Amino acid sequence: MAKLHGARIKRQEDPRLITGNGNFTDDIKLPGMVHARVLRSPYAHAKILSIDVTQALEHPGVLAVYTGKDVNPVMQPVPTSWVVPGCNIKPKPRMPLAEEKVHYAGEGVAFVVAEDRYIAKDALEKIKVEYEELPAVTHQEDALKEGAPIIHEDVEGNLAFDWQPAEIEDEIFEQAEVVVKQRFYEQRVVPNPMETRGAVAQYNSGGGEMTIWCTSQNPHIHRMVYSEVLGIPESKLRIVAPDVGGGFGAKIGVYTEEALAGYAAKHLKRPVKWIEERSEHFLATNHARDEVIEVELAGNKDGTLTALRVVNTANMGAYLSTMGAGVPTIDFGLMITGAYDIPKAAVRTYGVYTNTTPTDAYRGAGKPEATFQIERAIDLFAHEIGMDVLEIRRKNLVKKEAFPYTNAMGLNYDSGNYQLSLEKALEMANYEELREEQKRLAAEGRLMGIGFSTYVELCGLGPSKVAGAIGFQGGLWENSTVRVHPSGKVAVYTGASPHGQGVKTTFAQVVGEKFGIPIEDIEVYSGDTGSIAMGWGTYGSRTTAVGGGALAIAADRVVDKAKKIAAHELETSPEDIELKDGVFQVKGVPGRQRTFQEIAKSANMAWDLPEGMEPALEAQSFFDPENFVYPFGTHICVVEVDKDTGKVELKRYIAVDDVGRVINPTIVEGQVHGGLAQGIGQALWEGTVYSENGQLLSGTFMDYTMPQADFFPEFETAYTETPSPVNPLGAKGVGETGTTASTPAVVNAVMDALRSYGIKDLEMPLTPEKVWAAMQNRRELV
Amino acid sequence: MGSKMEISMKVNGIEKKSYTEPRMLLVHYLRDELDLTGTHIGCDTSQCGACTVYIDGKSVKSCTTLAVQADGTEVTTVEGLGDMEKLHAIQRGFWEEHGLQCGYCTPGVMMAMAALLKENPDPSESEIREGMKGAICRCTGYQFIVKAVQHAARSLAEENEKEKLVQSAGEGGAK
Structure with missing residues (x-):
């Protein structure tokens, strides 16, 4: 088979x-x-x-x-x-x-x-x-000002929380050879399934x-x-x-x-x-992002990064929604150093109430923001010391030998090979040639830009012990049940609750592979608490890593039991039975065998089972992983900015992702494409606008730009496979990688295109109007 | 609430007669009255295209059409496009090329793209992307939808080729 x-x-x-x-x-x-x-x-x-x-x-x-x-x-x-x-x-x-x-x-x-x-x-x-x-207040910085309207009478200063898990000595920044400071605004977007x-x-x-x-x-x-x-x-x-x-978090x-x-x-x-x-x-329905992120990145003139300090002032909306408070704190704050070996880091997050729709998780939830600030800051640092943006990444990316690697915030990255994905992306992009082309176009007065994002993200949520420690009001394990019917057809039940991710197929592939039966014989059920054991659902790219982990364990248990029944019928010991292509075979004795379907019938009829064995052929697993998983990769974006209109044209987009072991490459590619569209959407088009008195001005698809088909070039995707050691499938999760990586890759590319104008940063979305205006202002200054 | 009007239309080849409020949208009529729930509603400003159906062969957004406007017409919905016994080339294309994820926008997008292929049987990639202007998909990033449409275009060309062969063979036989 x-x-x-x-x-x-x-x-x-x-x-x-x-x-x-x-x-x-x-x-x-x-x-x-x-x-x-x-x-x-x-x-x-x-x-x-x-x-x-x-x-x-x-x-x-x-x-x-x-x-x-x-x-x-x-x-x-x-x-x-x-x-x-x-x-x-x-x-x-x-x-x-x-x-x-x-x-x-x-x-x-x-x-x-x-x-x-x-x-x-x-x-x-x-x-x-x-x-x-x-009087209403919609922006978080305004809401913190003295005299601002108070949203909830007993919450002084509209401060919903003040999170500061680690501090850092000022001297490190005072004595550093180079410090780059930048304020970013990660604008408010709407998930919009x-x-x-x-x-x-x-x-x-x-x-x-x-x-x-x-x-x-x-x-x-x-x-x-x-x-x-x-x-x-x-x-x-x-x-x-x-x-x-x-869903996308909403x-x-x-x-x-x-x-x-x-x-x-x-x-x-x-x-x-x-x-x-x-x-x-x-x-x-919940909005997302809306964070003012102030970054200080310290290091040496040779490009070595030494410390990072970040302050995030997050707009939580009028209430702390379900998962809202965890997004700009745990999800964001513990990932601020990204894929780089930065020895010291500190973060502080202010959660602020405003008169707006609450914000909560949206594809990536905190990790896109963390990735954005470090990927943008590292480019600014490179420019400051006159180093190539590729060189500074090569110098600071966590080395392959360092895994499992503990970052400055205490997270333990499970596995990685960042250099491999970087080199693969450079090869696909034909990087040297791209830089040559950029020079040629510059000579013609055209603005081409190349942007990188060498990212890592945290997903596969996650160990329940950690969930408890970080105040998450739930567990983060997952369950899967494998039920073999008398005919040998199989039903799988999972507590994960997919909504477009292709889990029905992916999970059937896992079980089909284990049992050696065609996937048409396997049906995957989800989403019904009436028939499915307790589980925690689909978000945080956890379904394959955690639910799939439970599935692999349950399927193995079914195989163990089936082998015992086969051994009993074939009068040998279970150790002498091997399962291959749906047949339980006595090792080395051709013809002495039982099919998977025969054993399914035997188990369910229970006329003659091994002494003491319970009937039926079914197993369940509740899998609680020991750690999160950390997918990573390198994205390269190539743009051209039209000097006359400010319009950003996406010329190429290269994404090399490592999501651990891949079960269905087509489904993985689909997930990457969708993630890219949303991440690029944030960089270039999407954005929420409130009037001063708190009216949502971008409240329909006429006013809020949803990415459309003709906005994009054909994405060039590839993957490397570095298995995760923390779950039986070696999977890392792919749902959020595209969104996490792409926003800074695009903005870095546009800023690269605008370098001759001395423009360091522009707030997203990088609409033609904004880019054009920035170029005009700069001309006036020159 | 106005008084009800009698309307009749042929929906997926079957004659339907109803008394309907003049303000009822075609999409609600199809979904709530005729139980044809394959046509979806994704927005309320006519941008997303999830509700696309055909009236007399022309694709329209059924969320901005009144049911009474379709009186006396022939309406086709995704249910009339093809079924598992005989899938339309566009449905096969979407399945083969992973053109859908959550599947919510899919019926409308398929209807729009099947209409595009009728007008332009061999569209370029940019023509397909351009042709998708009235449709929003949040899941796929559109790339595999483009592949799905290209797949369908190839299938339709092959089907036409076969039909021609059968026809010419038939004509040959008659001679």
Whole structure:
């Protein structure tokens, strides 16, 4: 049988999706189902003086209108699920509906349920809310200023937390030969999966069971939290993530609307559907990034880096969302030295409340920001000392011999070979020739730029002990179950909850390889807490490293048991049995064998099993890795900036990634492409704009630039394979590498193109207008 | 709420008659009334193209079309494009070339790209990317969608070639 591990196999997910047979949340239709909509605050900051729902309730077809007064006393607030220790953190509970005050434009004020979606929307217009508008503040630095509007009365100075895990002596910077200082602004972006959020809730008023189908990346976490919010025991609450149309971090979060749908379903004894519209999504679903990052990088004139000090002032929005506080602290702060051997480092992060939509994880979560600041700073350092940006990287990248390597923040990088990916990328790019071309074009007055990103990121979350130590309100192990049916067909159940990553196929390849059976014989199930053991979901590029780890262990257990049964039937010892191509064979005795299907039948019939053996052929594993995994690589971006318009043209993009052992190269490439599009999107086009009084001005796809097909050249990708030693598959995780690496590669390339103008840095997104204006200003100065 | 209007249209070859509110969007009519949930809604400003269907063979965004506007027309949705017994070349292309990840935008993108191939059976890479202007995919970075469309273009060319051969063989036989 052909090898499955490492094979380019087309996806098992696809037949349903390409024929219109997917089952997304909004596709679910239940008998008697009614529709909900949320009335949202038009103000960023206001007192609610009164709410009058009389007219809305009288509107034909309206079943209920709930306000905070109705639901808040009988529901629990949605909590902050990452309570970072040691930083005086002040999470503010998020009530299902705002009652006294609204804290950002879009916060829910009333929840309407009606016979159809159109009526529900009509009814919103009939609710009369009297507000007293208050001054609002949207930028974190403004919110920290004295006299700034206070978002939560008991949080002084709007400071949600102040995290400083390590300090560094000023003398190191005072005495350093070279210190480069730079302020970066990692702008606010919106994850924007193509399917917005939504939920369908159904309650059985007899038995008290509730099912909520919702757009979730982690249904077990949603069950754990919604159980408390709704006061329904975990044993009676079933959360199902059906087909989920992308997440990118936005669907990790625990929100209020899904719980309100549950509450209404129970109250009305009717199934309730709530589906977010896109312009609503822009207000109501977590945003991301929005960090002011101040960097000081010290070193010697020969290019040796000696110390790094970073201050991150992070805009958390109006609440500390589910994982929000962990992003600019743990995720960002512990990775600030990137792939470089910088002996000393320190970080401080201020988390700030503002009158904006809360920020939380978005593809990479903290690591893109960490990578951005160090990749940009190292370029600035090289320019300062007149060294080539490639040379300074070669000099400071962690050496292959140093692994496992402990960085200055105390993280232990599992494995790596940074030089290998760098050299491979240089070869693909034909680097020397690129620099020649740059000179030729410069002579013609054209602006070409080449940018690097030699990155490493932390993923494969992660050891549960560490999760506990860093205040993460959950475990980070994962479960997989392998169940062999009497026919020899196999069902796999995993607590990971994929939503586009191709896990159905990838996991089937792992099991098919272990058992020697075709992947068509294997079905992978996920996303249903009613049938799947506790697990923690899909985010942080953890599914293959952790869930796949559990899967490999469970599959091995099945093989062990099957071998015992085969040995029993073939009257030999299990050690003499080998499994090859789906056949249990007595070593060295051709013909003495049992097929996988025969053993499956024997195990399930249990007519004649070895003494003391339990029937059936099934195994489960709960795998808790000893460490995170650290994928890495080198990206090279080539751009040309149009002198007349400031438009950045992406000429080439080369990505060499090392994500550990690759199970399906096509799926891995797809993940890289998607990540690149989002990371490049942040560098060049995407960005959120608030007005001074807190109105979201970039609240639709007309105003917020989503990357489109003709924005990109064909990406040139390749990979190296350095297995991770911390999980059975040697996998490292690929979901977030593209996003993490690409943003600084693009910005470095544009800055390289603009060097003749003396422009050191520009804030993202690097729109034509911004680049053009910078060139004009510089001309005036010269 | 207005009074309901009677509308009829042929959807994926089947005649449908309904009483519908004049304000109902075609996409809601297809999804909620006819249970054709393969057509998706990705935005509310007509940018994303997840809702693309054909009216009388022309691709339109069903989120910005009223159901009553489609009265008397023939509508095709992804369900009418092809099924597992007989996939359309574009569906095969998406499957073969990993043209989808979460699959949410996919039906709309496939509809748009199948329409593109009708107009331009041999598009260049840049023509495909240009032709995808009205579609947003957040997962794929578009590269494998381009490959999927190229795959479909090749399949359609081969199918046409075969058809011609069969035709000329048929004509030859008649002589």
